[in-house]
Amino acid sequence: MKRYSVVICGGGSTYTPDMIELLCLLQDSFPLRKVKLYDIDAERQEIVGKFGEVMFRDYYEGLEFSYTTDPAEAFEDIDFALVQIRAGGMGLRNADEKIPYKYGRIGQETCGPGGLAYGIRSVPAMIQLVKDIRRYSPDAWIINYANPAAIVAEATKRAFPGDTRLVNICDMPPDVLNHYLPFIGKKRSDIWPVYFGLNHFGWFTRLLDRKTGEDVLPELMDYILGHYDEIHAQFKARITGPTDHWPITFLDHLEMIRDFPYSLPNTYNLYYLYPDRTYGHYSIDHTRYDEVVEGREHEVFGLCRKVAELGHMIGTEYDLTDKIAQKRASIRDLGVETVYAANDVHAAYLVELVISIINNAHEPTLVMTENKGICPNLDPGMMLEVTCLAGAQELMPLQVGEVPAFEKGLLENQYACEKLLVDAIFEHSDMKLLQAFTENRLVRDADVAKKIIADFKAANGSEWPEFH
Numbered sequence: 001m002k003r004y005s006v007v008i009c010g011g012g013s014t015y016t017p018d019m020i021e022l023l024c025l026l027q028d029s030f031p032l033r034k035v036k037l038y039d040i041d042a043e044r045q046e047i048v049g050k051f052g053e054v055m056f057r058d059y060y061e062g063l064e065f066s067y068t069t070d071p072a073e074a075f076e077d078i079d080f081a082l083v084q085i086r087a088g089g090m091g092l093r094n095a096d097e098k099i100p101y102k103y104g105r106i107g108q109e110t111c112g113p114g115g116l117a118y119g120i121r122s123v124p125a126m127i128q129l130v131k132d133i134r135r136y137s138p139d140a141w142i143i144n145y146a147n148p149a150a151i152v153a154e155a156t157k158r159a160f161p162g163d164t165r166l167v168n169i170c171d172m173p174p175d176v177l178n179h180y181l182p183f184i185g186k187k188r189s190d191i192w193p194v195y196f197g198l199n200h201f202g203w204f205t206r207l208l209d210r211k212t213g214e215d216v217l218p219e220l221m222d223y224i225l226g227h228y229d230e231i232h233a234q235f236k237a238r239i240t241g242p243t244d245h246w247p248i249t250f251l252d253h254l255e256m257i258r259d260f261p262y263s264l265p266n267t268y269n270l271y272y273l274y275p276d277r278t279y280g281h282y283s284i285d286h287t288r289y290d291e292v293v294e295g296r297e298h299e300v301f302g303l304c305r306k307v308a309e310l311g312h313m314i315g316t317e318y319d320l321t322d323k324i325a326q327k328r329a330s331i332r333d334l335g336v337e338t339v340y341a342a343n344d345v346h347a348a349y350l351v352e353l354v355i356s357i358i359n360n361a362h363e364p365t366l367v368m369t370e371n372k373g374i375c376p377n378l379d380p381g382m383m384l385e386v387t388c389l390a391g392a393q394e395l396m397p398l399q400v401g402e403v404p405a406f407e408k409g410l411l412e413n414q415y416a417c418e419k420l421l422v423d424a425i426f427e428h429s430d431m432k433l434l435q436a437f438t439e440n441r442l443v444r445d446a447d448v449a450k451k452i453i454a455d456f457k458a459a460n461g462s463e464w465p466e467f468h
């Protein structure tokens with residue numbers, strides 16, 4: 001079997017250690033000859049790079065591993081670029097999330113005004129990154145997680161028209177399935193999902209059993225509504241404290257399902273449909289940024305430093321020998337647990353896509369792709385997150401059909417906002433920038449938009465492009 005070369009862009013990402021572990025677990029399904037990390041922050045990346053040196057030395061015989069800040073070194077001779085950069089870093093995520101609260105608006109990483117500011121940084125960063133990758137490895141697959149994925153997808157659609165090996169993905173929809181499918185005795189690999197929406201604003205409308213073709217979403221909805229109090233208590237019991245973001249999110253999500261019990265929504269829909277409730281989860285003094293720095297970043301980097309200090313994982317409390325031996329079978333049987341307090345479905349979802357591509361397996365995978373009639377009553381230019389069959393040459397979208405009035409109204413408004421923002425970035429247009437912020441359901445008011453934009457401009461300094 002061919003052995004592949006992979007570069008992880010954003011090597012200093014808190015998700016990289018989990019990704020490295022998964023690559024060790026999947027040596028048979030996704031055999032590698034080379035793994036490189038690439039980042040613009042050498043110091044941050046070195047924390048993960050030193051960890052990767054130990055893990056790969058212990059568990060990946062013959063693999064060539066390195067980490068660099070040099071694009072030429074990073075992008076020469078690669079088959080897959082796995083992208084998880086954070087343009088502007090966590091410091092500006094803090095600004096994205098705190099500034100809107102100053103004006104009574106939700107501060108969130110990818111939604112609302114914070115997501116728009118994030119998009120203003122991510123678009124130029126991603127366009128440069130793709131250009132750099134294409135310069136050295138024109139045929140490499142670029143699988144992108146960098147957010148805000150909806151805005152990045154809209155911008156890269158325009159900047160790289162026809163680039164069928166540039167794919168934007170999100171781990172939220174599979175995470176929603178991981179939370180609910182077990183209620184009907186299923187897991188993700190048992191079903192073909194039918195989903196539509198923009199990234200972080202979508203709905204599952206059918207869940208087709210891969211054996212029988214039967215739509216099991218009605219069964220799942222019946223189960224949820226029939227056992228609502230029991231599930232609510234179960235989800236509530238998972239909340240360990242006021243900063244336990246995901247269990248709190250999924251409790252709100254369960255209540256949203258009860259209000260709109262005909263489809264399975266994305267958790268991010270909560271921001272748009274329940275803005276008062278989601279606004280109240282945070283404040284100008286404390287947002288998700290604080291929880292991530294105190295939580296995932298602290299835990300993951302602490303672990304990386306410990307393993308680097310030990311110089312080995314084999315024979316220590318971090319030994320993965322048994323787990324690797326057990327898991328080397330297949331991605332499909334991969335349990336979602338990992339040794340890290342951080343993420344699970346994040347790495348698994350991306351590698352599942354890659355394995356489908358290298359095997360030309362045409363697995364059903366949610367990715368962002370141009371509408372062009374998939375949902376005929378939505379703007380044809382929308383970068384819709386829909387089910388595509390992932391093959392070696394391209395990802396082929398499944399048709400969805402007309403969407404209902406409620407979802408159509410929400411998505412057309414959100415797309416107008418995202419499209420205007422990308423217009424503003426490409427045209428350096430102050431007017432379109434103000435229109436994009438004012439259009440957004442979480443801003444709505446031009447006076448508020450002007451104040452938020454002014455504060456974002458000050459906070460972003462040189463990271464904020466010229467608008468006139």
Ligand SMILES: NC(=O)c1ccc[n+]([C@@H]2O[C@H](COP(=O)([O-])OP(=O)(O)OC[C@H]3O[C@@H](n4cnc5c(N)ncnc54)[C@H](O)[C@@H]3O)[C@@H](O)[C@H]2O)c1
Pocket residue numbers: 009010011012013014015016038039040041044045084085086087088089090125129144145146147148149169170171172346
């Ligand atoms: N699509 C999804 O569903 C999904 C899921 C989880 C995380 N993410 C995204 O993945 C990214 C990483 O998340 P994180 O919390 O680990 O971030 P992080 O801040 O921990 O790490 C991001 C890394 O990217 C680096 N970076 C920034 N700009 C870069 C550039 N131009 N070139 C190379 N490296 C660059 C930073 O120096 C940093 O080391 C974020 O954009 C996050 O929003 C997306």
Ligand SMILES: O=P(O)(O)OC[C@H]1O[C@H](O[C@H]2[C@H](O)[C@@H](O)[C@@H](O)O[C@@H]2CO)[C@H](O)[C@@H](O)[C@@H]1O
Pocket residue numbers: 109110147170171172173175288292343344345346
């Ligand atoms: O607030 P963060 O940095 O913890 O997470 C923001 C990201 O949240 C989603 O990714 C989730 C993922 O869906 C969940 O299963 C688990 O792995 O945690 C991830 C992040 O913690 C969302 O899809 C991303 O776009 C966000 O960046």
Ligand SMILES: [Mn+2]
Pocket residue numbers: 149169170171172200
């Ligand atoms: Mn996402």
